[in-house]
Amino acid sequence: MLWVKSLHIVFVASWFAGLFYLPRIFVNLAMVPPESVAERERLLLMARKLLRFTTLIAVPALGLGVWLWAGYGIGWGPGNGWMHAKLAIVVLVIGYHHACSRMLTKFEQNRNTRRHVWFRWFNEVPVILMLIVVVLVVVKPFS
Secondary structure, three states: OHHHHHHHHHHHHHHHHHHHHHHHHHHHHHHOOOOOHHHHHHHHHHHHHHHHHHHHHHHHHHHHHHHHHHHOOOOOOOOOHHHHHHHHHHHHHHHHHHHHHHHHHHHHOOOOOOOHHHHHHHOOHHHHHHHHHHHHHHHOOOO
C-alpha cells in the first residue's frame, strides 16, 4: 500500500504542477499584442504540450487514488467525512482541469475575451484546492 500511496502523491503533485503553470501561460497569452504572431504561437504550443502532459499525469493520479480508496478501503466507514470532502475537492480539480482545456481552445480560436488580471486570479484556484486537500488528508477534520 505504501508504494501505491507514494506514487499517488508523486502523480498528484505533478498534476498540480501543470495546473499551477498552465494559467500562467494564459496570463502571458492574454497580454500578447495582436501583431506578435510568433510569440502567440510559441505560447500556444507551450500550453498545448503542458495540457497534454498534465492530462496524462492526471490519469494515474486519479487511478491510484481510486486504488487506495476502493482497493485498500482508505476513507471507508464511520468517521471518514474528510474523505467525502476530499472527493468533492477532487471533482472541483477535475472541473478546473477541464476549464483550462476549454480556455486553451478559446485562445487557439482567438476568442478569448478575458484580460490577464482575470487569469492571475484564476491561477490561484489550484493553490487553494491543493491546500484544502492536504489539510483534509493530514488533519482529517471530519473524523
